[in-house]
Amino acid sequence: MFFKLPPAAFQRQDETNDAIFYRFPRLVQHIDDGAIAAVTALYRDWLPANGAVLDLMSSWISHLPDDVEYERVTALGMNQQELAANPRATDYKVHDLNQSPQLPYATNEFDAATICVSIDYLTQPVAVLAELSRVINAEGPLLITFSNRCFATKAVAVWLQLSGQARGQLVAHWLDLAGGFTGAELVDLSPTSGDPLFAVITRAR
Numbered sequence: 001m002f003f004k005l006p007p008a009a010f011q012r013q014d015e016t017n018d019a020i021f022y023r024f025p026r027l028v029q030h031i032d033d034g035a036i037a038a039v040t041a042l043y044r045d046w047l048p049a050n051g052a053v054l055d056l057m058s059s060w061i062s063h064l065p066d067d068v069e070y071e072r073v074t075a076l077g078m079n080q081q082e083l084a085a086n087p088r089a090t091d092y093k094v095h096d097l098n099q100s101p102q103l104p105y106a107t108n109e110f111d112a113a114t115i116c117v118s119i120d121y122l123t124q125p126v127a128v129l130a131e132l133s134r135v136i137n138a139e140g141p142l143l144i145t146f147s148n149r150c151f152a153t154k155a156v157a158v159w160l161q162l163s164g165q166a167r168g169q170l171v172a173h174w175l176d177l178a179g180g181f182t183g184a185e186l187v188d189l190s191p192t193s194g195d196p197l198f199a200v201i202t203r204a205r
């Protein structure tokens with residue numbers, strides 16, 4: 001299934017520069033405790049202990065299990081204060097992926113990568129995912145999680161048209177278009193109550 005979405009699919013209600021929206025830190029949880037616990041459990045299962053992890057579209061929390069050590073946790077996001085407050089980040093960069101989908105990292109620099117409740121803000125998700133396939137080592141996991149909450153004015157139009165599993169199918173489609181990944185699996189990790197939580201799990205080729 002290789003169809004190309006029209007440009008309108010990636011339009012947003014707020015088309016101003018993302019630096020404006022993210023100029024003030026938001027030191028808040030974007031999903032509830034149960035959904036965060038589901039993300040953390042997923043990370044525990046998939047992220048290699050002592051590995052180098054890239055947390056893309058990061059903030060002041062990365063949801064990594066407290067009792068697992070990682071050699072490196074690199075956080076990339078839009079707000080310097082949020083990233084500086086992230087206790088797991090060993091290094092961070094402020095970088096606008098909608099201005100420049102190229103990742104400021106070397107090929108094969110990471111053993112794994114995560115994107116938590118954020119892929120809906122990318123106006124060029126396929127380009128960013130292709131870059132992720134470059135910077136993640138062969139066989140390294142990419143874990144993309146999402147819920148039903150978002151900054152609606154900053155999410156791309158196609159995301160707002162879909163819900164639940166259909167959003168996961170859209171992410172899997174973007175992974176297909178990006179190339180460089182194998183076997184995207186969509187799983188529903190929603191707790192019995194509270195925020196739903198879905199994950200698309202794949203590995204770099």
Ligand SMILES: C[S@@+](CC[C@H](N)C(=O)[O-])C[C@H]1O[C@@H](n2cnc3c(N)ncnc32)[C@H](O)[C@@H]1O
Binds near residue numbers: 030098116
């Ligand atoms: C809803 S928050 C999620 C933050 C974090 N991943 C979490 O789970 O709490 C969305 C994040 O996406 C990042 N983001 C939004 N637009 C971005 C862009 N154009 N380039 C890079 N990061 C972006 C912001 O820095 C923000 O931290």
